[in-house]
Amino acid sequence: xxxxxxxxxxxxxxxxxxxxxxxxxxxxxxxxxxxxxxxxxxxxxxxxxxxxxxxxxxxxxxxxxxxxxxxxxxxxxxxxxxxxxxxxxxxxxxxxxxxxxxxxxxxxxxxxxxxxxxxxxxxx
Amino acid sequence: xxxxxxxxxxxxxxxxxxxxxxxxxxxxxxxxxxxxxxxxxxxxxxxxxxxxxxxxxxxxxxxxxxxxxxxxxxxxxxxxxxxxxxxxxxxxxxxxxxxxxxxxxxxxxxxxxxxxxxxxxxxxxxxxxxxxxxxxxxxxxxxxxxxxxxxxxxxxxxxxxxxxxxxxxxxxxxxxxxxxxxxxxxxxxxxxxxxxxxxxxxxxxxxxxxxxxxxxxxxxxxxx
Numbered sequence: 173x174x175x176x177x178x179x180x181x182x183x184x185x186x187x188x189x190x191x192x193x194x195x196x197x198x199x200x201x202x203x204x205x206x207x208x209x210x211x212x213x214x215x216x217x218x219x220x221x222x223x224x225x226x227x228x229x230x231x232x233x234x235x236x237x238x239x240x241x242x243x244x245x246x247x248x249x250x251x252x253x254x255x256x257x258x259x260x261x262x263x264x265x266x267x268x269x270x271x272x273x274x275x276x277x278x279x280x281x282x283x284x285x286x287x288x289x290x291x292x293x294x295x296x
Numbered sequence: 297x298x299x300x301x302x303x304x305x306x307x308x309x310x311x312x313x314x315x316x317x318x319x320x321x322x323x324x325x326x327x328x329x330x331x332x333x334x335x336x337x338x339x340x341x342x343x344x345x346x347x348x349x350x351x352x353x354x355x356x357x358x359x360x361x362x363x364x365x366x367x368x369x370x371x372x373x374x375x376x377x378x379x380x381x382x383x384x385x386x387x388x389x390x391x392x393x394x395x396x397x398x399x400x401x402x403x404x405x406x407x408x409x410x411x412x413x414x415x416x417x418x419x420x421x422x423x424x425x426x427x428x429x430x431x432x433x434x435x436x437x438x439x440x441x442x443x444x445x446x447x448x449x450x451x452x453x454x455x456x457x458x459x460x461x462x463x464x465x466x467x468x469x470x471x472x473x474x475x476x477x478x479x480x481x482x483x484x485x486x487x488x489x490x491x492x493x494x495x496x497x498x499x500x501x502x503x504x505x506x507x508x509x510x511x512x513x514x515x516x517x518x519x520x
Contacts, residue, residue, distance in 0.1 A: 261304075285481050
């Protein structure tokens with residue numbers, strides 16, 4: 173049986189397990205390697221000579237990356253377009269897709285890399 | 297907007313784990329270059345040279361169409377351990393053909409069908425890791441052989457003879473490794489797990505079941 177070390181080469185096994193996302197225009201798509209980046213940024217206040225006075229941390233915009241397996245309509249892949257939205261089952265956030273790669277194909281399977289950002293001020 | 301984890305669908309987690317293990321074993325077999333059994337006849341792991349020969353012979357096993365008994369005999373002879381490209385072995389070929397006829401062609405299709413199915417499964421195994429292509433890519437002016445030889449020779453500095461003799465599954469795995477090293481964002485394909493996922497997507501698209509049916513174990517689809 174493969175161990176995690178054996179299968180983790182070349183990003184295999186990175187991110188969450190696969191899930192079915194209902195994407196606004198493309199319909200049901202399977203997303204795998206769903207990886208969320210939740211960065212923070214520091215706000216620093218220093219005095220006139222640069223010595224620290226105050227520091228605070230605030231959350232930055234949350235982003236994701238994933239690999240989408242495209243559904244087929246009469247043998248043709250339904251390509252995911254930027255601007256589409258979906259919800260995820262792990263965080264319960266709504267996301268909008270801001271970057272899509274060309275569709276890669278092996279046999280009858282088509283995949284796209286997608287990246288995007290959490291939709292703020294909107295609950296799913 | 298709904299979302300459903302595949303792990304929450306009864307049976308899918310186990311099926312995906314089984315498919316991953318099978319793919320792992322198939323990939324390992326590609327490196328070990330084992331003999332394969334076609335209903336009692338042993339054949340080698342396909343090399344680049346074998347592939348070109350079968351392609352030149354327009355083998356239906358390569359082109360995915362229905363073979364005749366002659367096609368079956370030729371396929372099994374080209375891939376037999378006795379066959380050496382460029383060396384005439386007429387008596388061995390005749391005896392091999394007679395054996396194929398005796399085993400599989402007495403009562404076609406009853407006797408030939410299991411062998412033909414086993415040959416197509418063998419082809420699936422050989423091409424399980426064929427590297428991805430890109431939709432909308434420009435038509436290449438180069439033959440596929442140029443791509444294979446150029447990539448392997450420039451990365452591994454091996455001779456042309458080495459590339460002709462390399463097993464097709466091992467070559468595809470090496471090409472994938474090179475592609476992933478040069479482009480880490482390339483998606484991973486796994487024919488076996490991808491097939492399960494595609495089955496689910498097709499069922500949803502054709503409205504054979506809904507997300508709720510999947511979650512409650514009411515959907516039926518082929519997990520094997």
